[in-house]
Amino acid sequence: MLSQFTKVCRCGIATSAMKQINKVTVIGGGQMGAGIAQVAAAAGDQVTLVDVNDSVLQNSEKTILKSLERVVKKKYAESPEAGSAYIEDIMDRISTNTDVMAASKDVDLVIEAIVENLGVKQELFKKLDGIASSNTIFASNTSSLPIREIAKATNRLDRFGGVHFFNPVPLMKLVEIVKAPETSQATFDTLTKWGKKLGKTTVSCQDTPGFLVNRLLVPYLMEAVRLYERGHGSKEDIDVAMKLGASYPMGPFELADYVGLDTCKFIIDGWSELEPDNPLFKPSPLLNELVAEGKLGRKSGEGFYTYKK
Ligand SMILES: CCCCCCC[C@H](O)CC(=O)SCCNC(=O)CCNC(=O)[C@H](O)C(C)(C)COP(=O)([O-])OP(=O)([O-])OC[C@H]1O[C@@H](n2cnc3c(N)ncnc32)[C@H](O)[C@@H]1OP(=O)([O-])[O-]
Numbered sequence: 001m002l003s004q005f006t007k008v009c010r011c012g013i014a015t016s017a018m019k020q021i022n023k024v025t026v027i028g029g030g031q032m033g034a035g036i037a038q039v040a041a042a043a044g045d046q047v048t049l050v051d052v053n054d055s056v057l058q059n060s061e062k063t064i065l066k067s068l069e070r071v072v073k074k075k076y077a078e079s080p081e082a083g084s085a086y087i088e089d090i091m092d093r094i095s096t097n098t099d100v101m102a103a104s105k106d107v108d109l110v111i112e113a114i115v116e117n118l119g120v121k122q123e124l125f126k127k128l129d130g131i132a133s134s135n136t137i138f139a140s141n142t143s144s145l146p147i148r149e150i151a152k153a154t155n156r157l158d159r160f161g162g163v164h165f166f167n168p169v170p171l172m173k174l175v176e177i178v179k180a181p182e183t184s185q186a187t188f189d190t191l192t193k194w195g196k197k198l199g200k201t202t203v204s205c206q207d208t209p210g211f212l213v214n215r216l217l218v219p220y221l222m223e224a225v226r227l228y229e230r231g232h233g234s235k236e237d238i239d240v241a242m243k244l245g246a247s248y249p250m251g252p253f254e255l256a257d258y259v260g261l262d263t264c265k266f267i268i269d270g271w272s273e274l275e276p277d278n279p280l281f282k283p284s285p286l287l288n289e290l291v292a293e294g295k296l297g298r299k300s301g302e303g304f305y306t307y308k309k
């Protein structure tokens with residue numbers, strides 16, 4: 001368990017030093033939460049994955065297992081037995097729980113990857129703040145919401161930061177570490193060290209809309225949708241164009257489906273509310289329509305494209 005490591009400097013002011021994270025609760029077992037649980041357990045952390053019910057958590061476990069099997073196919077191609085032991089070892093470090101309060105009582109870090117909605121995230125952390133140890137750091141994997149706004153629901157603004165992973169978490173090498181105005185240097189350093197322990201490259205971000213990657217990626221994806229809405233290109237051609245003309249691994253429509261169209265909509269609606277006159281943040285009628293029809297991308301079997309279940 002993380003120890004509150006408090007130093008008193010010569011001036012007499014107590015300052016908290018960087019801590020070691022070994023025990024983590026991940027809230028939200030969807031595509032991001034499952035990935036975060038996987039990479040944390042692979043790095044040796046004891047992980048509890050939380051979601052609203054057991055059937056979601058069973059799916060999360062299946063997703064993690066499938067992903068680990070893909071990793072092992074490459075990493076242990078010559079030694080299937082060592083591969084099985086590797087998977088077993090990681091799965092042994094992951095437990096699941098539907099009781100978020102019990103799962104968050106005594107851990108070094110609570111990181112959430114639930115729905116991209118400020119009120120829901122605030123409500124979650126407000127509840128947790130009352131029961132989690134004062135040593136526990138809170139973090140959000142939000143794509144687009146201000147970390148400070150989420151943290152304001154708690155009395156631990158100094159022990160609250162952003163840790164933004166990318167999808168698919170096991171493969172994407174970057175993690176953005178977000179320092180909100182009140183995030184302490186010790187918290188920021190602890191989160192950065194944790195990101196590196198998970199094998200990721202970290203970049204340091206301020207608490208500005210979209211941090212670094214999404215401030216560029218969101219306008220690009222939305223502009224692709226607008227291009228298509230204007231009838232200036234088919235989605236297939238736009239995807240091919242960006243893959244072969246710009247060497248992106250996925251075209252914008254493939255990527256939006258991969259991310260989840262509900263998440264895309266939550267992001268753009270939030271930014272458009274924040275800056276209604278910014279043409280880059282204009283919502284898209286087509287995106288709204290698809291989400292209203294339950295076409296959320298790969299996770300629901302249909303979005304801009306149709307996927308085999
Ligand atoms: C409108 C607003 C929207 C904003 C959205 C923002 C969202 C968010 O905040 C930020 C993001 O995340 S942005 C999103 C950022 N993300 C991006 O931009 C992603 C862009 N896409 C890509 O980088 C690639 O298409 C992928 C890596 C996803 C798949 O690669 P591919 O070549 O097209 O297809 P492949 O052949 O299937 O797989 C290749 C190899 O990878 C292996 N593997 C795959 N999945 C795995 C898993 N889960 N586990 C383990 N392994 C996995 C697979 O086994 C294979 O191994 P092999 O040994 O070589 O056979």
Ligand SMILES: NC(=O)c1ccc[n+]([C@@H]2O[C@H](COP(=O)([O-])OP(=O)(O)OC[C@H]3O[C@@H](n4cnc5c(N)ncnc54)[C@H](O)[C@@H]3O)[C@@H](O)[C@H]2O)c1
Binds near residue numbers: 050052166167299
């Ligand atoms: N999808 C991406 O590419 C991506 C990338 C980076 C960051 N994010 C961010 O990560 C977060 C999750 O995104 P996702 O794509 O994994 O979503 P998802 O829809 O796949 O999963 C969300 C999960 O959270 C659960 N959940 C919702 N409310 C909950 C609560 N109160 N308590 C416990 N569990 C709850 C849901 O049951 C669901 O399983 C969002 O904030 C999103 O912006 C997403």
